[in-house]
Amino acid sequence: MFDFLPPDRERVAFRHAxxxxxxxxxxxxxxxxxxRSIDLSATGMLVASDADVRIGDSVIVSFRAPRxxxxxxxxxxxxxxxxGRRRGDVPRSIGLEFTRIDRASFNTxxxxxxxxxxxxxRRPSRLDYAGMARVVAMx
Numbered sequence: 001m002f003d004f005l006p007p008d009r010e011r012v013a014f015r016h017a018x019x020x021x022x023x024x025x026x027x028x029x030x031x032x033x034x035x036r037s038i039d040l041s042a043t044g045m046l047v048a049s050d051a052d053v054r055i056g057d058s059v060i061v062s063f064r065a066p067r068x069x070x071x072x073x074x075x076x077x078x079x080x081x082x083x084g085r086r087r088g089d090v091p092r093s094i095g096l097e098f099t100r101i102d103r104a105s106f107n108t109x110x111x112x113x114x115x116x117x118x119x120x121x122r123r124p125s126r127l128d129y130a131g132m133a134r135v136v137a138m139x
Contacts, residue, residue, distance in 0.1 A: 018116060022047065022063035024096065027075075033059065034094060040066070042110050044076065044097040053078050053094055061096060065112040072109050074101040 017039050024034035024047050034047035045061070053059075057078045064071050080095030101109075 018066050018113075020063050020066065022061060024049070024076075024094075025060045026051075026053065027058040027060055037063065038093055040109075040113065042106065042113060044079065044095065046082070046093050046095050048091060049094045050092055051094075053081065055079065055081060058099075059096060061098070065108045066116060068108060068112050070105075070108045072101070072105040074098045074105065 018037060020037040020040065022035060022037050022045075023032065025031065026033050031051070033051035033053050034049040036048045038046040038048055040046075045063075055078050059076050059078065061074045061076050062071060076096040076098045078094050079097040082093045082095065
């Protein structure tokens with residue numbers, strides 16, 4: 001219906017619905033804060049967690065790359081806390097953004113993710129009103 005709208009450019013990397021065993025440890029006290037991923041991308045992951053974490057907390061992440069025998073180790077920070085209150089939200093979880101990952105692990109992860117279909121969006125993407133105004137102005 002709105003085929004004149006510009007594409008959504010908000011995402012940096014495609015998410016993939018990948019349920020993996022992982023270990024997410026808070027750096028400040030080395031407590032385990034998560035052990036199961038919900039989705040994964042080359043730049044971060046969403047992990048099921050009931051732990052009391054805050055946005056900005058530094059964590060260390062370790063998991064086996066999907067369909068691979070290689071492990072990925074990375075440093076990350078908590079970029080989002082999902083409380084599971086909105087319709088369509090996953091249960092309580094934390095969004096992690098990778099801050100440090102070695103080149104070999106990054107290449108392994110990107111290669112493994114290429115073989116997997118992208119995750120389905122849980123909510124509609126935001127409208128780019130400025131982009132839409134540019135398109136309308138050109139008409």
